[in-house]
Amino acid sequence: MRCQWLCEYSLSTDDEERLEQFFGEIQRESNLFLGYPCNGIFDYSPLLKFLQYPINNVGDPYLPSNYHLNTHAFECEVLEIFQDLTQAPPGSTWGYITNGGTEGNHYGLFLARELMPDGIVYYSQDAHYSIDKVLRCLGLHSIMIRSQADGSMDLEDLRETLRIHRDVPAIVCATIGTTMKGAVDDIAGIQAIFRDLALKRHYLHADAALGGMILPFIDHPPPWNFAAGIDSIAISGHKMIGSPIPCGVVLAKKTHVDRIAQSVEYIGTLDTTLSGSRNGLTPLFLWYALHTIGVDGFKRIVPNCLHMADYAIAQLNGLERNAWRHPYSNIVVFDRPSPVVTQRWQLACNGTLTHLIAMPHVVKEQVDQLIADIQALEPQPESSISEIPVCETVLGGTNEEITLVGSAEDHLLTQVSTALASAGISIEDFTAVKAAGGSIIHMRVNDRERALQILNEHLDIGRCYGQSRPFSNEEATQILTQVNYHTVSQDALLVKLVDKPGALAELMKNVANMTLPFAVYVWFGADQGVP
Ligand SMILES: Cc1ncc(COP(=O)(O)O)c(C=O)c1O
Structure with missing residues (x-):
């Protein structure tokens, strides 16, 4: 690409390679993505052409603005779908597309503070960490309420705490799907406490980062939305819907929002949102997903x-x-x-x-x-050593070598082989000396730097020796003695494995819990047969 002043926009070969390598890492890691609530399946490629414009949704999505490269029309359509999903009475709520759940929580609690500057915010121990941060940003007084074992807010603790502070407006931040346990706070129960204590001034924000895109699609969900009397709600867009750029939706009762709107001449519209410049692509992504997958798809x-x-x-x-x-x-x-x-x-x-x-x-x-x-990595029942094929050993290699020493309790072989396998690092040569008191591993890997990084990050290994050849039994004995381990026997077991990442991890699964009174030599060959 070239700009009008003839600057070349091209990468060096090194930079190209770096990007390629990074792409490979992202691909690998995305196959191992089980712990976070972000949907990894989406295809927004028909929208790629919009990447060439400085699209920006600055300002209120419902009002015209001087900045015409925006997707406000799509944003409003997405908001309408979320108004339906959250059972907001038609025309009663306002909202915008945020950078994610955190911004939505910030907005909801900001509104609450504008309405009740002297209010106290009540939120549970299991609330997302963003709530704590938002409260500090807003300088709001707050009290953390105990959680129950299932992750939901303990309403007895809430009732008692509200009773003590009856003279102060109550702002409750309920979680609709807690981060760790997925619990939904009892919205009907919270409303009942407001009523029982005759608390006239109260505000209920719902943090529905993940739950807001789950509960509309299941039978008999617990009360969670505008039909249950909430004042505002934050839902993440990149979680259940999925997006390469984080995003979310915030909705709030219009009557509250009108209190904070300010006109700004520079952009020619009302400044109702938290951010000035806003992502204009994410409304397109959400619109596209909701129009292709649709509510029926979810x-x-x-x-x-x-x-x-x-x-x-x-x-x-x-x-x-x-x-x-x-x-x-x-x-x-x-x-x-x-x-x-x-x-x-x-x-x-x-x-x-x-x-x-x-x-x-x-x-x-x-x-x-x-x-x-x-x-x-769990203790396995003892299996017979004779099940392991015995064959000749080939050891060698002069570089890319790593030597590790650990205690017998470490399951060092299992940990090392599993950690390297999970990172896609191939172990090319390998010697392990294991005795009652400790173990030494000497190995050659295809990416020493990365292997060391992985091992240092994930394992608590006693010592790491930088020797570029296998230890002799005498040296191994000496090192183990130095680090207070017992001596090593001279007997040996020879094993041949398929040469691929994970092969050693598989072997170690079988021998993980054995104390081998001898050295194990492993040869990685092209197939599993004994030569
Ligand atoms: C309950 C809850 N609230 C808020 C958030 C923050 O959402 P985001 O990461 O979209 O800012 C999360 C994220 O996991 C969450 O689980």
Whole structure:
């Protein structure tokens, strides 16, 4: 590409390669994307042509503006669909397309503060971390309410706290699908408390980042929307709908919004939104998705996500992982596995728990692979050594080598091989010396720098030696003695494996829990047969 002043817009070969490599990484990682609520399946390629214009939705989407390169008309159509989904009475709400759930929460609580500057915000322990940040930005007084074990707001604690502060306007920020456990706060119960305590001045914001695109599509959802008396709601667009650029929708009662509108001559419209310049492409994406998939499409997609969540629960509970979900949520909560697994599958953790989120891109094969990875790192029943094919060994290589020393409790071989397999790094030569007191691994990999990075990030390895050749048994014995481990036996087991990432991890699954009183030599060949 060339601009009118003849500047060349082209990349150097190195930069081109860097982008290609990065693209490969993104492709690889997207196959291992089970822990976050972002749908990875979408195709907005028919909209690519709009990328060549400085489209900007600055200003109020419902009003004309001097900046004509905007998608306000599409934005308003998207908002209309969300007004239907949230059961807003026609003409009663205003909104705009945000940068995501966080901005929607910011907007909702901003409105609340403008209406009730002396109010106190009540939100639960399980509310998203964005709420805490927004409250600090807005300088609002707040009180955190206890959560129940299932992740929902404890209404007894809310009632008691509101009772003590009856003289102050109450701003409740309810979560419609908590981040970790997918719980929906009891909106009807909160309204009942307002009534019981005769609290006249109150505001109810609903953070429905994920739940706002799930509850409209399931049978008998709990109360959650304008029909249940909320004042504003934030929903993420890049979560269930899916988008390469984060986005969301905020809707609020029009009567509240009118209080903060200000006219700005520079843009020739009302400044009703939080951001000035606003993304003009995301309204197009959402419009496109809602017009191609449609509400009927989501009525099929969402229940299927819940079925996939049930499949994951059944598989995880086969490993006694205490997996469960709320009936209205695609978030599967289960016992936190080892760091190698949570890193590989991008699983967000909280204390002893983690979760898998069955978004539309999640398939059974991925769930099965996750299960296999968890199994690989769990104690396995003892299997007979004679099942492993014994053959000759070929060791060698002079560069790209790494030597690791760990304790016997580390399951060092399993951890190393699984971590490298998950990063797509191939182990080309490998020697492991394992004794009752510790183990040494010497290996040659196809990408030493990345392998070291992965190992340092994911594993707590006692020591890393930079020697460029395998250790002899004497050296291994010496090192293990230095780090207080027992001596190593002279016996050896020779194993031949298929030369591909993950082959060693598979072997280690079988021998993970054995204390081998001898050295293991592994040869990676083109096939599995013994030569
Ligand atoms: C309940 C809840 N609220 C808000 C957010 C923030 O949304 P976003 O990442 O779109 O800003 C999230 C994100 O996961 C969430 O789960």
